[in-house]
Amino acid sequence: xxxxxxxxxxxxxxxxxxxxxxxxxxxxxxxxxxxxxxxxxxxxxxxxxxxxxxxxxxxxxxxxxxxxxxxxxxxxxxxxxxxxxxxxxxxxxxxxxxxxxxxxxxxxxxxxxxxxxxxxxxxxxxxxxxxxxxxxxxxxxxxxxxxxxxxxxxxxxxxxxxxxxxxxxxxxxxxxxxxxxxxxxxxxxxxxxxxxxxxxxxxxxxxxxxxxxxxxxxxxxxxxxxxxxxxxxxxxxxxxxxxxxxxxxxxxxxxxxxxxxxxxxxxxxxxxxxxxxxxxxxxxxxxxxxxxxxxxxxxxxxxxxxxxxxxxxxxxxxxxxxxxxxxxxxxxxxxxxxxxxxxxxxxxxxxxxxxxxxxxxxxxxxxxxxxxxxxxxxxxxxxxxxxxxxxxx
Amino acid sequence: xxxxxxxxxxxxxxxxxxxxxxxxxxxxxxxxxxxxxxxxxxxxxxxxxxxxxxxxxxxxxxxxxxxxxxxxxxxxxxxxxxxxxxxxxxxxxxxxxxxxxxxxxxxxxxxxxxxxxxxxxxxxxxxxxxxxxxxxxxxxxxxxxxxxxxxxxxxxxxxxxxxxxxxxxxxxxxxxxxxxxxxxxxxxxxxxxxxxxxxxxxxxxxxxxxxxxxxxxxxxxxxxxxxxxxxxxxxxxxxxxxxxxxxxxxxxxxxxxxxxxxxxxxxxxxxxxxxxxxxxxxxxxxxxxxxxxxxxxxxxxxxxxxxxxxxxxxxxxxxxxxxxxxxxxxxxxxxxxxxxxxxxxxxxxxxxxxxxxxxxxxxxxxxxxxxxxxxxxxxxxxxxxxxxxxxxxxxxxxxxxxxxxxxxxxxxxxxxxxxxxxxxxxxxxxxxxxxxxxxxxxxxxxxxxxxxxxx
Numbered sequence: 001x002x003x004x005x006x007x008x009x010x011x012x013x014x015x016x017x018x019x020x021x022x023x024x025x026x027x028x029x030x031x032x033x034x035x036x037x038x039x040x041x042x043x044x045x046x047x048x049x050x051x052x053x054x055x056x057x058x059x060x061x062x063x064x065x066x067x068x069x070x071x072x073x074x075x076x077x078x079x080x081x082x083x084x085x086x087x088x089x090x091x092x093x094x095x096x097x098x099x100x101x102x103x104x105x106x107x108x109x110x111x112x113x114x115x116x117x118x119x120x121x122x123x124x125x126x127x128x129x130x131x132x133x134x135x136x137x138x139x140x141x142x143x144x145x146x147x148x149x150x151x152x153x154x155x156x157x158x159x160x161x162x163x164x165x166x167x168x169x170x171x172x173x174x175x176x177x178x179x180x181x182x183x184x185x186x187x188x189x190x191x192x193x194x195x196x197x198x199x200x201x202x203x204x205x206x207x208x209x210x211x212x213x214x215x216x217x218x219x220x221x222x223x224x225x226x227x228x229x230x231x232x233x234x235x236x237x238x239x240x241x242x243x244x245x246x247x248x249x250x251x252x253x254x255x256x257x258x259x260x261x262x263x264x265x266x267x268x269x270x271x272x273x274x275x276x277x278x279x280x281x282x283x284x285x286x287x288x289x290x291x292x293x294x295x296x297x298x299x300x301x302x303x304x305x306x307x308x309x310x311x312x313x314x315x316x317x318x319x320x321x322x323x324x325x326x327x328x329x330x331x332x333x334x335x336x337x338x339x340x341x342x343x344x345x346x347x348x349x350x351x352x353x354x355x356x357x358x359x360x361x362x363x364x365x366x367x368x369x370x371x372x373x374x375x376x377x378x379x380x381x382x383x384x385x386x387x388x389x390x391x392x393x
Numbered sequence: 394x395x396x397x398x399x400x401x402x403x404x405x406x407x408x409x410x411x412x413x414x415x416x417x418x419x420x421x422x423x424x425x426x427x428x429x430x431x432x433x434x435x436x437x438x439x440x441x442x443x444x445x446x447x448x449x450x451x452x453x454x455x456x457x458x459x460x461x462x463x464x465x466x467x468x469x470x471x472x473x474x475x476x477x478x479x480x481x482x483x484x485x486x487x488x489x490x491x492x493x494x495x496x497x498x499x500x501x502x503x504x505x506x507x508x509x510x511x512x513x514x515x516x517x518x519x520x521x522x523x524x525x526x527x528x529x530x531x532x533x534x535x536x537x538x539x540x541x542x543x544x545x546x547x548x549x550x551x552x553x554x555x556x557x558x559x560x561x562x563x564x565x566x567x568x569x570x571x572x573x574x575x576x577x578x579x580x581x582x583x584x585x586x587x588x589x590x591x592x593x594x595x596x597x598x599x600x601x602x603x604x605x606x607x608x609x610x611x612x613x614x615x616x617x618x619x620x621x622x623x624x625x626x627x628x629x630x631x632x633x634x635x636x637x638x639x640x641x642x643x644x645x646x647x648x649x650x651x652x653x654x655x656x657x658x659x660x661x662x663x664x665x666x667x668x669x670x671x672x673x674x675x676x677x678x679x680x681x682x683x684x685x686x687x688x689x690x691x692x693x694x695x696x697x698x699x700x701x702x703x704x705x706x707x708x709x710x711x712x713x714x715x716x717x718x719x720x721x722x723x724x725x726x727x728x729x730x731x732x733x734x735x736x737x738x739x740x741x742x743x744x745x746x747x748x749x750x751x752x753x754x755x756x757x758x759x760x761x762x763x764x765x766x767x768x769x770x771x772x773x774x775x776x777x778x779x780x781x782x783x784x785x786x787x788x789x790x791x792x793x794x795x796x797x798x799x800x801x802x803x804x805x806x807x808x809x810x811x812x813x814x815x816x817x818x819x820x821x822x823x824x825x826x827x828x829x830x831x832x833x834x835x836x837x838x839x840x841x842x843x844x845x846x847x848x
Contacts, residue, residue: 096577108819299646
C-alpha cells in the first residue's frame, strides 16, 4: 500500500476544485437553510442555471463571456422567484418538494433528445471556456506546486510565504477571539505558528496542472469574497432579521417585518451563489453536462454543509474540504487494498465486487454519514447546537 | 419493560432479515441472471442478429423471430430463431458477403419492422469475428395508429401508472399524516419491493407470485424496522421535522447506493409472464399480466380505502393523523398505529415497485424517479390525506400518460406546441412536475386537504 499516494491525493482533494465549487454552493445553501431555515433541495438547479446560462450564451447565442455570467445570474434569480412565490408562505417541506421537483424538471429538459440542438442532450455543451482559458497566466500543461519552496523564483516564494503567513496568523487570531482568551496575543501566536506549519506541510505535497490551477485560483478568490460577504451579511441588521425568521417567524412578523420579502431575498442570494458554483464547475470541466446537476449533487452538498456546521461561514468552507478529502481518501484507500479486478474482501465477506462498486460504497457512506450527523451532531464541526433547533415550520 | 425490549429486538431482527435478503444476494447479480445464456461462440466467423421492440421508447427483446442468412448466390447458409434476449448467433463458414433476412411473418401481431427486413453484409467489411445486425420494431407504430387509438392507449397506460403511483403514495401520505415526516426515502422503499421480488424470482428461481408476496411482506418489515430502529428514536429525542427530512435524504442516498452495489445499475426484467400477446377489446389492448396486476392493485387500493374508512384501525389511524395528542388521550396507542402505518405504507410501496417492475423492469433508481410523481400526487390530493393520495396519485399518473397525446384542434401557438402535439415521451414527467408548482400556487391544500394543514 502506497501511503504517500494516499496522503497526496487526499490533500489534493482537500484543496481541490471539487471542494471549491461545493463551498460556493454550500455558502448559498447555508444562507437559505442554515441562517433562514429554508430547505432548498434543488441547489443543483441553480448550479445548472449558471452553467447553462454561461454555456448557452457563449456557445449557442454567441454572446460574450461576461454577458453569459450575467444571464446565468438572472436566470438563477428568476428560478428562485418561481419556486419561492408559491412555497415561501407555506410550511418548510413544500419548498423542499418544489425545489427538488424543479431541479428534476430542468435536468429532464436539458438532457432531452428533443432539445438536443440547444442544450446538447446528454453530451452537454462545450467550447464556452475559451475566453476564460485565454486569461490563464499559467502554462496549461505544466505542473505547478503550490508550496512556497516549490516555486521557481524567489519572488514567488516570498509572496507565497507572506500569503500563507497572513492566512495562518489570521486563523490564529480568529481562534483566539472565538476562545475569548485572556492572553490573546500569545494564543494568536501559538495557533498561528501551528497553522503555518500545517499549511506548509500540506502545500508542499500538493501540485496541480496549470489549466486546473487557474480555475482553482479564481475559485478560491471567489470563496474568499463570498465568505466575507456572507459573514458581513449575517452580522448586519438584515442577517439578524433572517435568523429571527428561522427562530420564530410570527415574532418577526409582529415586529412589522416583511417576512416573505426577507425569505425571498435569502432564497435569491443562495441561488446566485449556487449559480457561481455551477459556473466554476463548468469551467473546471470545460463542459456542461446535465447529469452533473442531478439531485444527488444537492444532497452531497447538504451533507458537506452539515458536516462543517450549519449557520457558520467556517463550516461551509471546511465542511466541503473535509467531505472531498474523506471521499478521496476512501477511494484511494479502497483501490489500494483491492485486487486487480477491484474486489475487496473483509473477513471473507465481499465488500466490493468491482471498481464501480467503490464509488457506490463511498456514496453509501455519505448517506450513512448524513444520518449519523443529523442524529448525533446536527451542529457539525463548527456549528452551535442552539442555532440548530429547527422544527417543522 | 422486558416486553418492550423483546419487542424492539424482534423489530431489529425484522429489519436485518429484510436487509439480509439484499445483502445475501449473490454479488454476481449484475450478470444477466435468469436470461438464457448467450449462445456459444462460433469457432469461425459468425453473425449475431438482435431483434428488439422499441415502441415504448425502450428496448424490449423479441423472442422467436426467424433469421435467415443467404450467401451471395442466394442459397440459404444457416437459419435460426432469436432467444429470450432477442439474439441469435448464426455461424457462417467464412467472412464473405451475406444477406441477413428477418422473416416478418414470425413477428407478433402489432409489431411492425422499422426499416428493411433484409440487410446485406459486405464481405470486404466483415473484419471482426462476429458481426452484429440490429433489427428494431415498433418505431413506426405512432404513425399507423389513429388519434383515438393512441388516446385510448394513453388512457390505459395512464390508468396503470396512476394506480401504481396511488399505491406508492398512500404510505408516503399516511406517514406524513401520522408522524409529520416528509419521507424523501420513500422511493427507495418502492425500489426495495422490485429488487427483492426480482432477486427471488429471477435469480433464485422461486415462483413469481410467491416471490411477490414475500417481497411485499419484507417491504413491510423493512418499514416497521426503519420506524423502530430510526424514526421512533428520533421522535423520542425530539428531533425536529426538518432535521428528520434531512435524515430521510441521507437514508435515501444510503439505500440507493446499497442497491447499486448489490444489484448493479442496469435494468433487470422479470422473466415470468413476459411473452404474452395483448388481448383486444376494440381499441383497448392489454396483456393478461397487466390486466391482472391492474385488477389486483385496484382491489388492494379499494381494500385500503375501506380499511381506513370502516375499520377501528382505520379510524384510529385517521385520528392519529388529525391530532396525535388528542388521539393518545382517547386511549389510542399512537405508537402502535404509527408502526402499523409504516408496515402498511412500506408494503404498499413494495407492491407498487413490483407492479412497476413488471412493466418497465427493475432499476436501482426506479423508485427515486417515481418519488416526484408521488409528491405531485399527494400535493394535488392534499398532504397527509390518504384518500387525497389515492385520488391525486391516480390523476397525476393519468395526466403523465395522456399529456403525451396532444389536442390536435388546439391552435398552433408559439411555446404551446406541447398542447397541440403532445409532450415528447422522454419529457412526459415535466408537465406533472410543473403542475405540482401550479397546484401550490392555486390551492396549496390540494383537492381533499383542509386549509389549516398548510399554514
